[in-house]
Every structure is written in structure tokens, then in C-alpha cells.
Amino acid sequence: MDDIEFKQMWASLNEKQETTLKVNQKIIENASGLRVKSLLNSMKPTKLFLIIIGILWVLFLDTVIINTFGEVSAFFTISAIIQVLLTKLSIGIYLYQIIMIQQVDISQPITVAQEKLLNLKSSTLWVARILWLQLPVWSTFYLHPALFTTENLLWLIFQAIATFSLLYLSIWLFININFKNKEKKWFKWLFDNNEWNPVIKSMELIDDLKEFKN
Amino acid sequence: MEQTTQNSLFETILNEHKGIFFKIAKTYCKNEDDRKDLLQEMMIQVWQSLPRYKSDFKLSTWLYRVVLNVAISYYRKQVIRQNHHQIIDFSIQDFVDTPISESNPNLELLETFISELNDLDKALIVLYLEDKNHGEISEILGISVSNVSTKVLRIKEKLKQKFSKQQ
Numbered sequence: 001m002d003d004i005e006f007k008q009m010w011a012s013l014n015e016k017q018e019t020t021l022k023v024n025q026k027i028i029e030n031a032s033g034l035r036v037k038s039l040l041n042s043m044k045p046t047k048l049f050l051i052i053i054g055i056l057w058v059l060f061l062d063t064v065i066i067n068t069f070g071e072v073s074a075f076f077t078i079s080a081i082i083q084v085l086l087t088k089l090s091i092g093i094y095l096y097q098i099i100m101i102q103q104v105d106i107s108q109p110i111t112v113a114q115e116k117l118l119n120l121k122s123s124t125l126w127v128a129r130i131l132w133l134q135l136p137v138w139s140t141f142y143l144h145p146a147l148f149t150t151e152n153l154l155w156l157i158f159q160a161i162a163t164f165s166l167l168y169l170s171i172w173l174f175i176n177i178n179f180k181n182k183e184k185k186w187f188k189w190l191f192d193n194n195e196w197n198p199v200i201k202s203m204e205l206i207d208d209l210k211e212f213k214n
Numbered sequence: 215m216e217q218t219t220q221n222s223l224f225e226t227i228l229n230e231h232k233g234i235f236f237k238i239a240k241t242y243c244k245n246e247d248d249r250k251d252l253l254q255e256m257m258i259q260v261w262q263s264l265p266r267y268k269s270d271f272k273l274s275t276w277l278y279r280v281v282l283n284v285a286i287s288y289y290r291k292q293v294i295r296q297n298h299h300q301i302i303d304f305s306i307q308d309f310v311d312t313p314i315s316e317s318n319p320n321l322e323l324l325e326t327f328i329s330e331l332n333d334l335d336k337a338l339i340v341l342y343l344e345d346k347n348h349g350e351i352s353e354i355l356g357i358s359v360s361n362v363s364t365k366v367l368r369i370k371e372k373l374k375q376k377f378s379k380q381q
Contacts, residue, residue, distance in 0.1 A: 003370065006324065006343060006370070006373065007343055007345060009318065009320055009321045009324050010321075010324070010343035010344070012318060012321060013237065013240075013321060105263070105266060106259060106263060106279070106280050106283040106284065106287075107263045107266055107267065107276055107279050107280050107283075108279065108356070109279060109353065109354060109355055109356025110279060110282050110283055110286065110334070110337055110354060110355045110356055111334075111355055111356035113279070113283045114283065114287070114334075117287060205333070208332055208333070208334060209334065212334040212335075212357070212365075213357055213361075214361075
């Protein structure tokens with residue numbers, strides 16, 4: 001099998017398909033409507049739903065913080081502020097990435113466009129890293145200065161263990177959620193689902209792309 | 215770009231270069247339903263990218279870039295499948311190929327071997343089989359001409375070895 005034979009075989013595919021393909025005029029007639037429709041429909045309903053829930057949650061927490069400021073425990077206010085800031089940051093990064101992915105010029109050379117797309121896609125992992133950081137505040141929002149007495153020593157020890165464990169876990173996850181750990185069991189357990197698989201796949205393709213360019 | 219210019223350019227692409235859509239979709243998608251969706255997505259992306267097209271650029275080179283970029287990004291196919299079925303009202307059977315390979319077992323083998331390559335090597339070998347010169351392949355893929363030569367040689371060797379094993 002030589003080069004010419006390969007090309008002749010491929011050309012035979014071309015010749016036959018030219019006779020079997022017809023372009024429906026409707027594609028062209030409907031073309032002007034494609035821009036808006038494709039852009040609006042490019043997000044999975046579940047993702048859109050999660051973003052809406054996230055925004056509603058942030059609005060709710062903002063309202064609670066403003067209306068209870070100075071009237072409730074400082075632990076609650078500070079915990080809520082940390083939680084709402086991290087959630088806002090995650091939503092912001094996620095929306096920014098979605099918009100940037102839409103704006104990548106796909107008429108650029110394959111390696112250039114794919115590198116941009118894959119880097120943007122894989123950086124979605126930052127959203128997960130940031131969201132895990134809020135873990136410790138779920139163990140502090142209910143605290144009150146009146147609880148810090150010697151009678152509550154045992155409870156305080158448990159509380160401290162719980163808060164510092166969650167703090168350690170959140171920092172550990174923030175540092176360790178990265179592509180290098182993609183083969184680890186805990187990583188697969190966290191990210192082996194339909195929502196995250198495209199992100200993990202993007203990371204794997206980055207390696208292929210690097211190899212291809214060299 | 216004016217709407218009428220965009221329409222007429224889109225029409226030209228679909229009439230004169232429809233084979234590009236078909237062959238790339240066939241190379242990247244074995245499943246027929248997925249392939250229909252991929253074809254639709256390719257058309258949507260070509261249409262959306264047209265305002266950025268500059269007439270001094272060779273149309274087929276530009277088109278290969280867009281269509282290959284869409285095909286390689288097709289791991290997001292679930293998103294595409296869910297959303298685009300109702301966007302374009304066109305008879306998809308127009309794009310369903312006849313069983314060409316049945317009449318040529320070697321072509322069937324070639325397609326199978328190509329499908330086993332990774333997404334970027336697939337793009338390279340398809341461009342080579344489309345008789346693009348190394349300069350144009352380099353322009354489409356964004357790698358150096360010498361890199362194209364080395365890779366084409368390597369993939370061809372791989373294909374030849376596979377063919378010789380089969381025969």
C-alpha cells in the first residue's frame with residue numbers, strides 16, 4: 001500500500017459522496033437565526049439551573065447579612081460573608097469562562113484554538129477548588145460568644161476539632177484539586193460524573209496537544 | 215459583513231465545499247446520530263464565524279480550521295445533541311452517506327485505522343489525504359512545516375504497517 005493508493009482510496013470517498021449529498025436550501029434560509037439560538041442553547045439546563053440557584057442563594061444571603069448586621073453574632077455575619085464572597089467568586093469565574101469559551105475564534109489554527117478552549121475548560125476546576133474553601137464556615141456560623149465558657153469545655157474541644165479539621169480539609173482540597181492528581185481515587189470519586197467528565201477530558205487533551213506541537 | 219454577503223458566502227461554502235463537512239464528520243464520528251448533530255454544529259459554527267472571515271484568506275483553509283476545531287471539540291457532544299436538534303430545520307438524510315465502504319474493503323480498513331488515531335493525528339492525516347501541501351497543513355494546524363513532514367511520515371508508516379498486517 002503506497003501513498004498514491006491511500007490518496008486514491010480517499011478520493012473515491014469524495015467522488016461518491018459528491019453525488020449523494022444535497023444541501024437543503026432551508027439551511028441557508030434559516031442561517032440568520034442560528035447566532036442567537038446557538039448561543040442561548042449552548043449551556044446544559046442543569047448547569048443553567050445550578051447558576052440560577054447559586055445567584056438566588058447569593059441574593060438571599062446578601063439580604064440576610066444586610067438585615068441582620070449588628071443584631072446577630074459576629075460569627076454568623078463573618079461566616080455568611082465568607083460564604084457569599086466565595087460563592088460569588090465561583091459564579092463569576094464560571095460565567096467568565098463560559099463567555100470566554102463562546103468567544104474563542106475557532107477559525108484560528110487548530111492547535112491555537114484548541115489550546116485556548118482546553119485551558120479555559122480545564123480551569124473550571126478552579127470553581128471546585130474555591131467552593132471547597134467555604135467548608136469551615138459551615139461549622140462556625142452558629143457560634144455565639146456566650147458559648148465560650150468553661151462549662152462548655154468538652155463541647156468547645158469538639159467544636160475546635162471539627163472546625164480545624166474542615167479548615168485543613170478545605171485547604172488540602174484547594175491545593176490538591178489539580179490535574180496531577182486525576183488518577184487518584186479521591187479525585188475520581190469527586191469528579192467522575194457527567195458534569196465534570198468534559199473538564200477532565202480537556203485536561204487529558206492538553207497533554208496530547210503539547211505532544212503534537214513538539 | 216453584511217447579511218446578504220454572509221448568506222451568499224455560506225451558500226457557496228455549502229455548495230462547493232460540502233464534502234469537507236461530510237468527510238470530517240465521518241472521520242470523527244462513527245455513530246450516525248452523533249454525526250448528524252456534529253454536521254449541524256459545524257454549520258452553526260461556520261455561520262457564526264463567517265463575519266470574521268477575511269476574503270484574502272483561502273476559503274477552504276479557513277473552512278478546514280473551523281470544521282476541524284468543531285469536530286475535535288466534539289467531546290461536548292451531549293450539549294450539542296440536547297440543544298441543536300430543533301435549531302436547523304433541514305433534512306438530515308441529505309447528509310447520510312450511502313454505504314460506500316461496502317464496495318471497497320480497503321477504504322473501510324483505511325477509515326477504521328484512521329478512527330484509531332488521536333484527534334490531532336486524524337486531522338493531520340485527513341488533510342494529507344485531501345492532498346493539501348505541507349505548507350497549507352501547517353497553516354491549518356498551526357505547527358511547523360517540518361513538524362508536518364515528520365508526523366505525516368510517521369502516521370503513514372503506521373497505516374502501512376496496519377495494512378500489511380491485514381493482508
